[in-house]
Amino acid sequence: MIAISLLIVLVTRFDIDWYSTFETLAECNVALYGVAFGSYYFGFYIRGLRWRIMLSNADIVDPSSKPLPSPLKCARYVFIGWFANAITWFRLGDAYRAYSLTADYGYSFPKTIGTVVSERILDIAMVFILLIIASITLYKGADTDLLILFIGMSALLALIASLSFIGLKQFGVKIANLLPNALALPYLRFHAGTIDSLDRIPTLLTLSFISWLTEIGRLYFVIQALGDTNIVLPLIVFVTLANAILTTIPLTPGGVGIVEPGIIGLLTLSIPATEALSIALLDRSISYASIVVFGALLFVIQKLSNISKNEDP
Numbered sequence: 001m002i003a004i005s006l007l008i009v010l011v012t013r014f015d016i017d018w019y020s021t022f023e024t025l026a027e028c029n030v031a032l033y034g035v036a037f038g039s040y041y042f043g044f045y046i047r048g049l050r051w052r053i054m055l056s057n058a059d060i061v062d063p064s065s066k067p068l069p070s071p072l073k074c075a076r077y078v079f080i081g082w083f084a085n086a087i088t089w090f091r092l093g094d095a096y097r098a099y100s101l102t103a104d105y106g107y108s109f110p111k112t113i114g115t116v117v118s119e120r121i122l123d124i125a126m127v128f129i130l131l132i133i134a135s136i137t138l139y140k141g142a143d144t145d146l147l148i149l150f151i152g153m154s155a156l157l158a159l160i161a162s163l164s165f166i167g168l169k170q171f172g173v174k175i176a177n178l179l180p181n182a183l184a185l186p187y188l189r190f191h192a193g194t195i196d197s198l199d200r201i202p203t204l205l206t207l208s209f210i211s212w213l214t215e216i217g218r219l220y221f222v223i224q225a226l227g228d229t230n231i232v233l234p235l236i237v238f239v240t241l242a243n244a245i246l247t248t249i250p251l252t253p254g255g256v257g258i259v260e261p262g263i264i265g266l267l268t269l270s271i272p273a274t275e276a277l278s279i280a281l282l283d284r285s286i287s288y289a290s291i292v293v294f295g296a297l298l299f300v301i302q303k304l305s306n307i308s309k310n311e312d313p
Helices: 002-013 018-026 030-057 071-087 092-105 109-136 145-178 181-196 201-225 233-247 259-267 273-311
Strands: none
Touching (some): 030 071, 030 109, 030 273, 071 092, 071 273, 092 109, 109 145, 109 181, 109 201, 145 181, 145 233, 201 233, 201 273, 259 273
16 A cells, blocks of 8 residues: 555656656667666676675584585575565565575574675665765755755665674674573574674675676666666766665565655656656666566476475485
8 A cells, every 4th residue: 555655646746748658668779678687687696696705704504504505596595585575575585585595505594694684784885885976976056855865864774784783793792691592592693694794895895886886787778778868877876876775665565656756756857757757667677577577486486496306205
């Protein structure tokens, strides 16, 4: 209901010529759309590689578990997590990703979920840095209320993440001493997974930067596919990162009904609302619709594969 209400706001809030919108979409350059699609999905490999490094940093493998999966397999788990986020509330896909990996490989769940938390911290930090860089060159002297709003949201997320990490690093072991024995060991494993996974930070930051470049590339080539060349690169960067911030709001699965008005609102700083809607719809066909479709297929294939393995003598 929340998503439907927000989509109604989207339809009524902006002055949109729907005929022109669909006409624009019909004239999309398929080759450039394919490049946008490829850029986005290459990002999953980069995120899978980053997560594998973080799992290695956290010393997740023990004598009773399997070796670390390849970067490509880690990317598959990341993708399944994003699929779960797209169809559930409260970003439950992050926890599901950690659960799936531990179920398949025998790792510690608290330690694995700790690496996912650290991954989120890296992403929040990178989003904040790139938003600041993009905002410096955007619309000097123009109405920047939306820019300030997203910078403020990003700064708040970065502050919460930083304080949480610092608190965990400084007081984590002391907190364990206050917990019952049944909770102390899982908590210490979570603590180790979160802190230790952030070794080799220059490598992790480089991969984080590349992963966000793939998302920026997605929107850039979507815009090029629609022949809209009036949008400056800093705004493309800003819109991409604002999109990411809005998807963290756990009101709707995958940010449906929240992300779209945000994208359109920012793009209308440079282009008419009808053109902005065309871009938003085409972009979300990759960043949301394709995740749901391919994620569902991968989920079914994975479950059938597990059933087959269990039935083997």
